[in-house]
Amino acid sequence: MAIILYCFFFSRDFYSILGVSKSANTNQIKRAYRKLAKEHHPDKNKDDPDAERRFQDLGAAYEVLSDADKRKIYDRHGEEGLSKSDTHGDPFSSFFGDFGFGFGGNQEQETPRGGDVLMDLEVTLEELYSGNFVEVIRYKPVAKPAKGTRKCNCRNEMVTTQLGPGRFQMSQQQVCDECPNVRFVPEERILEIEIEPGMRDGQIYPFVAEGEPHIDGEPGDLKFKIKQAKHKKFERRGDDLYTNVTISLVDAMVGFEMEINHLDNHRVHVSRDKITWPGARLRKSGEGMPNYENNNVKGALYITFDVEFPKGSLTEEQRQALKELLGQESKQTVYNGLQGF
Template sequence: MASSVSWSIAAVTVLFLIMQVLAGRDFYNILGVSKSATTNQIKKAYRKLARELHPDKNRDDPEAAERFQDLGAAYEVLSDPDKRKVYDRHGEEGLSKGDMGGDPFSSFFGDFGFGFGMKEQEQEVPKGGDVIMDLDVTLEELYSGNFVEVVRYKPVAKPAKGTRKCNCRMEMVTQQLGPGRFQMMQQQVCDECPNVRFVPEEKLLEIEIESGMRDGQEYPFVAEGEPHIDGEPGDLRFKIKQIKHKKFERRGDDLYTNVTISLVDALAGFEMDIKHLDGHKVHIVRDKITWPGARMRKSNEGMPNYENNNVKGSLYITFDIDFPKGTLSDEVRADLKKLLNMESKHTVYNGLQGF
C-alpha cells in the first residue's frame, strides 16, 4: 500500500513538472513587469535588463547566455501586440513552436538524463551576422530623452520552388574494404529541405533615446540582423553618435560652454541667463571682476547620469572678454587710470614658466 502511494506521489510530481514545461516561460516575470504594462514600459525594462544581463558583462556566469536568450524571447513576444495576445491566452505553447525554439518534452526529459534515442548534445544553431549602424543623436535628445522611428527593410524567408540541401553535418561512416576489413571516415551528410527565398519587408523600429546615454553606446534589437537560411538571424545594434553641438561640449556627465561679455561687465559685474538644452534658464550672477578665461561652475546643471537620472553633472562656464577696438583719447586714458587707481605694470616672460 505504501509503495502504491509513493508511486502515485511520484507520478503527480512528474506530471506537475511536465505541465510546468508545457506552460512555457513566464515572460512578464523575466522582464519584471506586470501583465498590464504598456509597450513603452516593456521596452524600457528590456533595455535596462539587456545592459545588466548581457553575456559580455557576465563572462563568469555559465547561465548568462541562457538568461539573455530568455530575455530576448520575452521582449520579442511582449513588444509585439499580436504575439502578446496569443501568449496571454495560450502561453508560450500557443505561439509558433519553431519561433520560440524547443520541444518541451525533449527539454524536460533531457534534463533528467533520459535520451530516448535522441542525440546527447544538439548541434549548435548557426546564426546570421550582426548589423551595426550609426544613429546620429542631438545633445538635446541625450539630455531629455526621445523616441526615434527607423524604417528597417529586413530580409524575410518565403517559400520557393524546389528543394535545397540543409542541416549539413559531418558524420562518421563505415566503409567495407574487403572481407573483414573496414574503414571509418567522416562524410558530409545533408537533409533535403523546401527551398526559400529572401524578400525584403518593411518594418518600423522604435528606438528609445534614454536620458544620459553616451556617445558610442549601443542599442540592441535581438534577431533583427542578417538572416541565416538554416539558423537564427543575428542582432541589429544601433550605435549612438552624438552630433556636435553649437554651444555646449559634453565631457562625461559635465557640460562646458563659453560666454563672451563686455569689458564693462567684466569690471562692474553682471547678471544673465543661459538657455539650457531643455529650454530652462540657468541664472548667472558675477559681482566681482571677471578676467579672461575665468571659469564658473554650476552644480547639477550638467547631463543626467545614465544609470541614475536623478544625479546630474556640472555645467562649467568660461568667460571671454570683448575688448573695445579703436584708440582712447589722452583724457579718457587719464580718467581710467584715476578711476581704477592702477599704475601701468609690465612683466616680460617667455610664456613657458612652470613647464
Template sequence: MATKVQFALVVMTIFMIFLEVFAGRDFYKILDVPKSATTNQIKKSYRRLAKQMHPDKNQDDPDAQERFQDLGAAYEVLSDADKRKIYDKHGEEGLSKSDMGGHDPFASFFGGDFGFFGGGGRQEQERPRGGDVVMDLEVTLEELYTGNFIEVLRYKPVAKPAKGTRKCNCRTEMVTQQLGPGRFQMTQQQVCDDCPNVRMVPEERMLEVEIEPGMRDGQEYPFVAEGEPHIDGDPGDLRFKIKQQKHGRFERRGDDLFTNVTITLVDAMNGFEMDIPHLDGHTVRVVRDKITWPGAKMRKPSEGMPNYENNNVKGSLFITFDIDFPKGAFTEEQKTVLKEILQQESKQQIYNGLQGY
C-alpha cells in the same frame, strides 16, 4: 480520517496548480506596472527590466532565460492595444496561438526573438548565424539630455516559402564501411537534409529606438535578430551606435557640460546678470557682482548631463568667460581717467605661461 484529510490536501494542491496554470501569467506583475499603465510607461519599464534580466548578464542563473522569455511575452501583449484588451478581458488563455506563437516578442526594442520560443537551450547557440549589422544613429544633445523615442525604417530580408526543396543542415558525419570479413573503415561524409525551399523577400519594418537620458556617444543599442539573415540558422543582430551631433552652445565631457560666454568690458568690470538657456528649455541664472577676468570659470553643480545609470544624479555645468574688449583708441583724456579709476601703473612681466601644464 487522516487519510481523507491528506487526500483532500493533495486534491486541493493539484487544483490550485491547475488554476495557476490555466489562469496564465500576470503580465502586469512581470513588467512591474499597474493595470492603468500607459504605453510609454510599459516601454520604459520593459527597457529597464530587460537590461537587468538579460541572460548575458545572468549566466549563473538557470532560470534567467525563462524569466526573460516571460518578460518578452508580457511586453508583446501589453504594448499592443488589441492584445491588451483581450488579455484584460480573458487572460492569457484568451490569446490565440496565432497571436503569441512565432511572433517577435522583443520586436519594438530588441528586434526579434532570442531563441527561447523555438526550443532554445544550449543547442540553439550552435546554429549557424547571419552577420551583425552596425549602423550609426545621429542624435542631438537635447535628446541625450531629456530622452526620446526615434523611429527607424528598416528593410529586412525575410524568408518566404518557395516551390521545391533544398539541401539544408549539412554536416560532416563519420560513416563506417565494411571492407571484408573483420575489416572496417571509417570515413567522413557530408550528410544533408531535404528542407522546403525558401526565398528572401525584403519587408518594411518600423523599429523604435529609445534614447535614454544620459546615453553616451558611441554607446550601442541592440536589436537582436534584426541583422543579416541566415537561410539555415538564426539572423545576426542589428546594433545602432549612438553618434552625438555637435552642439552650438555646449560641449559634453562625460556627465559635465562646458560652455563659453562672451561679455563686454563694462560687464566684466561692473558685474552682470544673465540667463543661459539649457537643453530642456529651463534657464541657468548667472550672477557676477565682482570683476570678471578673461578666462575666469564658474561651476554650476547639477546643471550637467544626467547620469545614465542614475538619472537623479547630474554632472556640472562649467562656464568660461571671454571679454569683448572695445575697438578703436582712447583719447589722452580718456586714458588719464582710466588710470585714475583703475589705479594701476603701467607694468609688464615676462614669464613662461606653460609652467602650469
C-alpha cells in the same frame, strides 16, 4: 533530541517586478527597468522604508532578464537555479568529460548565425539630455517559401560497410537534409529606438535578431551606435557641460546678471557682483547632463567668460581718468605661458 532545520528559498517573480510579459524582448525589459528605477529610487522616496528593497529587486530582475544565459536558467529553474548555476546538463558528459564517446546522445552542434549590422545614429545633445523616441525604417530580408528543395544541415557521418564475414570498413561521408527551398524578400519594418537621458556618444543600442539572416540558422543582431551631433552652445565631457559667454568690459568691471537657455529650455541664472577677468570660470552644480545609470544625478555646467574690449581709441583726458579710477601702475611681465605642456 534531534532538531531538523528546514531552509526555504523564496523565488522572486522577476517578470512581475518589472511589469513585463515572459515574451518581452531585451529592449522592452530595459525600458521597463529604467522607468521603474526612476520612480522607486530611494533618493526620491526617502520617507518610504520599502523603497530600498524595491529598488534592489528591480536591479536583480534587470540583471537576470537582460542577460540571455541567466534568463534561460531562471526560466527553467527559477531564482534558486541561478544560485546553483545551471547544472542540469548531461550527467555522463560531466562525469566522463568530453572524450568523444557520445554518452547521452545529446551532442548539439552550434547553430549558424547571420552577420551583425552596425549603423551610426546621429542624435542631438537635446535628445541625450531629455530623451526621445526615434523611428527607423528597416528593410529586412525575410525568408519566404520557394519552389524546389535544397541541401542543408550538411555534416560528416561515420558509415560502417560490411565487406564480408567478420570484415567491416568505416568511412566518412557527407550527409545533407533535403529541405524546402526559400528565398529572401525585403520587408519594411519600423523600429522604435528610445534615446534615453544620459546616453553617451558611442553607446550601442541593439535589436536582437534584426541583423543579416542565415538560411540555415539564426539572424544576427542590428546595432545602432549613438553619434552625438556637434552643438553650437555646449560641449559635453562625461556628465559635465561646458560653454563660453562673452561679456563687455563694463560687465567685467562692474558685474552683471544674465540667463542661459538650457538644453530643455529651462533658464540658468548667472550673476557676478565682482570683477570678471578673461578666462574666469563659473561652476553651476547640477546643471550638467543626467547620469545614464541614475538620472537623478546630474553633472555640472562650467561657464568660461571671454571679455570683449571696446574698439577705437581714448583721448588723453580719458586715459588719465581711467588710470586714476583703476589705481594701477603700468605693468608688463614676460613669462613662459606654455611651461609644462
